[in-house]
Amino acid sequence: xxxxxxxxxxxxxxxxxxxxxxxxxxxxxxxxxxxxxxxxxxxxxxxxxxxxxxxxxxxxxxxxxxxxxxxxxxxxxxxxxxxxxxxxxxxxxxxxxxxxxxxxxxxxxxxxxxxxxxxxxxxxxxxxxxxxxxxxxxxxxxxxxxxxxxxxxxxxxxxxxxxxxxxxxxxxxxxxxxxxxxxxxxxxxxxxxxxxxxxxxxxxxxxxxxxxxxxxxxxxxxxxxxxxxxxxxxxxxxxxxxxxxxxxxxxxxxxxxxxxxxxxxxxxxxxxxxxxxxxxxxxxxxxxxxxxxxxxxxxxxxxxxxxxxxxxxxxxxxxxx
Amino acid sequence: xxxxxxxxxxxxxxxxxxxxxxxxxxxxxxxxxxxxxxxxxxxxxxxxxxxxxxxxxxxxxxxxxxxxxxxxxxxxxxxxxxxxxxxxxxxxxxxxxxxxxxxxxxxxxxxxxxxxxxxxxxxxxxxxxxxxxxxxxxxxxxxxxxxxxxxxxxxxxxxxxxxxxxxxxxxxxxxxxxxxxxxxxxxxxxxxxxxxxxxxxxxxxxxxxxxxxxxxxxxxxxxxxxxxxxxxxxxxxxxxxxxxxxxxxxxxxxxxxxxxxxxxxxxxxxxxxxxxxxxxxxxxxxxxxxxxxxxxxxxxxxxxxxxxxxxxxxxxxxxxxxxxxxxxxxxxxxxxxxxxxxxxxxx
Numbered sequence: 001x002x003x004x005x006x007x008x009x010x011x012x013x014x015x016x017x018x019x020x021x022x023x024x025x026x027x028x029x030x031x032x033x034x035x036x037x038x039x040x041x042x043x044x045x046x047x048x049x050x051x052x053x054x055x056x057x058x059x060x061x062x063x064x065x066x067x068x069x070x071x072x073x074x075x076x077x078x079x080x081x082x083x084x085x086x087x088x089x090x091x092x093x094x095x096x097x098x099x100x101x102x103x104x105x106x107x108x109x110x111x112x113x114x115x116x117x118x119x120x121x122x123x124x125x126x127x128x129x130x131x132x133x134x135x136x137x138x139x140x141x142x143x144x145x146x147x148x149x150x151x152x153x154x155x156x157x158x159x160x161x162x163x164x165x166x167x168x169x170x171x172x173x174x175x176x177x178x179x180x181x182x183x184x185x186x187x188x189x190x191x192x193x194x195x196x197x198x199x200x201x202x203x204x205x206x207x208x209x210x211x212x213x214x215x216x217x218x219x220x221x222x223x224x225x226x227x228x229x230x231x232x233x234x235x236x237x238x239x240x241x242x243x244x245x246x247x248x249x250x251x252x253x254x255x256x257x258x259x260x261x262x263x264x265x266x267x268x269x270x271x272x273x274x275x276x277x278x279x280x281x282x283x284x285x286x287x288x289x290x291x292x293x294x295x296x297x298x299x300x301x302x303x304x305x306x307x308x309x310x311x312x313x314x315x316x317x318x319x320x321x
Numbered sequence: 322x323x324x325x326x327x328x329x330x331x332x333x334x335x336x337x338x339x340x341x342x343x344x345x346x347x348x349x350x351x352x353x354x355x356x357x358x359x360x361x362x363x364x365x366x367x368x369x370x371x372x373x374x375x376x377x378x379x380x381x382x383x384x385x386x387x388x389x390x391x392x393x394x395x396x397x398x399x400x401x402x403x404x405x406x407x408x409x410x411x412x413x414x415x416x417x418x419x420x421x422x423x424x425x426x427x428x429x430x431x432x433x434x435x436x437x438x439x440x441x442x443x444x445x446x447x448x449x450x451x452x453x454x455x456x457x458x459x460x461x462x463x464x465x466x467x468x469x470x471x472x473x474x475x476x477x478x479x480x481x482x483x484x485x486x487x488x489x490x491x492x493x494x495x496x497x498x499x500x501x502x503x504x505x506x507x508x509x510x511x512x513x514x515x516x517x518x519x520x521x522x523x524x525x526x527x528x529x530x531x532x533x534x535x536x537x538x539x540x541x542x543x544x545x546x547x548x549x550x551x552x553x554x555x556x557x558x559x560x561x562x563x564x565x566x567x568x569x570x571x572x573x574x575x576x577x578x579x580x581x582x583x584x585x586x587x588x589x590x591x592x593x594x595x596x597x598x599x600x601x602x603x604x605x606x607x608x609x610x611x612x613x614x615x616x617x618x619x620x621x622x623x624x625x626x627x628x629x630x631x632x633x634x635x636x637x638x639x640x641x642x643x644x645x646x647x648x649x650x651x652x653x654x655x656x657x658x659x660x661x662x663x664x665x666x667x668x
Contacts, residue, residue, distance in 0.1 A: 044433070150510045151447050240451065243447075244445055244510075249421070291426070292434065294413065297415055297416040300416065
């Protein structure tokens with residue numbers, strides 16, 4: 001393997017809104033049309049805003065997850081990372097630390113968790129699945145120990161106003177996640193880091209030979225994922241007005257589902273920011289529509305499972321591999 | 322990478338528009354000790370006969386999860402009262418007891434459908450707060466039903482959690498000569514678990530029993546089995562266990578049987594699920610504190626309909642509970658709620 005295949009630069013941008021994203025969007029439109037015809041409340045503005053609001057936390061997590069998945073990794077520790085970051089930032093705020101500082105601390109906690117995962121994966125050569133499985137227990141334990149299992153109440157109203165406010169009717173969490181998606185789209189499609197992430201996921205050995213800083217690229221994806229887990233945590237803390245050490249249970253699975261529906265391949269090298277965003281909205285819309293139709297949660301799970309598998313089958317059929 | 326993270330930081334700290342913060346004028350609710358309370362049996366005497374329900378009244382209920390019999394039974398009770406009064410009723414629950422965001426989504430989605438009133442049984446004290454605040458802002462009455470407590474909630478229906486533990490401890494004081502007992506706790510940090518444990522431990526220790534262990538098993542039968550096995554190894558002279566719910570009590574029971582100590586160790590649970598009744602009849606489980614979920618559901622829906630009628634009810638309406646043992650198991654094991662009400666009222 002001295003002459004590895006050359007690392008391809010990212011394709012030109014005009015090819016970026018590809019067939020796969022169009023397919024995901026079509027799936028979303030299909031779901032919206034079906035629910036709109038079944039229940040009149042579905043297509044009202046407050047309900048659509050509701051769906052976006054409810055999807056925003058999963059979307060934030062899933063966007064970070066997408067980068068990790070594209071680079072060939074997986075991050076199972078996002079939920080507990082969010083919990084740890086939530087309880088630490090909440091306790092700081094309750095103790096009277098200025099809000100911007102508490103926000104920075106929260107993001108710092110998430111990035112530290114990501115850094116820990118990333119270093120173990122990239123430099124110690126451990127498998128991402130196992131490292132982040134360990135992180136899943138580790139960070140959950142830290143947040144439980146830190147709080148003694150108790151929720152932290154008394155979040156300052158000034159902070160809650162950040163996440164509960166809206167801009168021209170669009171809730172702030174939706175705007176925040178929208179901005180993050182835009183930034184990540186630029187990172188993935190227009191910066192060297194994006195090229196590196198795609199290259200490392202596509203063919204790690206070839207990327208290494210071509211001079212891509214493989215280890216640092218992997219660490220970067222985990223740090224971003226941890227940081228976005230913190231963003232999700234902050235949104236949730238603001239919305240709940242409390243931080244609980246138990247939040248984030250099974251968030252990793254919802255995030256992986258959104259990324260997969262959006263076209264991310266767990267083999268690495270493939271994935272789309274736009275697709276993941278739509279994937280998260282599909283899951284949110286599905287849950288919302290089924291609740292409106294008074295379908296019990298057990299069947300909602302069933303529907304989610306079917307959607308994921310159907311999306312994968314379509315993926316396979318249209319992309320060949 | 323540096324640039325992208327800085328931008329992220331900036332984006333997240335963007336000061337956006339400021340929404341109105343909800344003023345919370347009620348003091349945080351402790352459903353066990355709140356002074357503004359009444360017993361369910363006084364509803365009729367204090368507030369008169371059940372009011373006529375306006376036609377087209379719609380009530381929505383969100384509970385923890387339907388994988389637990391307690392919440393299925395509660396929904397049955399809701400449906401009984403709803404049907405009797407021609408109220409349109411919708412009952413939803415999250416897929417599992419850990420799906421806090423899913424439950425919040427369900428509650429928010431129900432609010433958009435414009436129900437006249439909502440019955441909420443949150444998974445944690447905090448996870449349904451946004452839905453509660455939205456409903457209140459829209460003028461929709463909300464009733465918090467068992468067992469996690471939304472701190473700012475104006476109306477709550479449920480049993481006195483602490484009393485569960487007190488009743489079991491009292492049984493040990495009345496029926497044994499004292500000795501070592503142990504507690505298998507529910508999820509740490511959950512109000513009901515803490516209160517049940519505290520009620521048992523305080524009463525037991527005041528009465529001279531020795532509480533040698535008190536460990537959490539997170540509502541899990543398997544964890545309870547393991548914990549009980551360990552405790553029995555350490556304290557083979559133990560005389561009894563109190564578990565914070567029936568599922569765990571049944572796990573404890575298996576551990577006691579495996580150790581061959583069923584003649585020496587009494588095991589009590591909480592909730593009164595049907596498996597517990599069966600086990601009591603079979604002579605395995607010593608007892609449980611039944612909080613009558615079906616009846617609780619009926620009462621909760623009655624309370625919310627009275628609220629819609631404009632009645633100014635106390636903040637807490639306490640629902641019935643009773644210690645069930647082999648002596649009285651048949652008396653309480655009835656699916657006829659009218660008969661059950663009479664048994665309880667006659668107490």
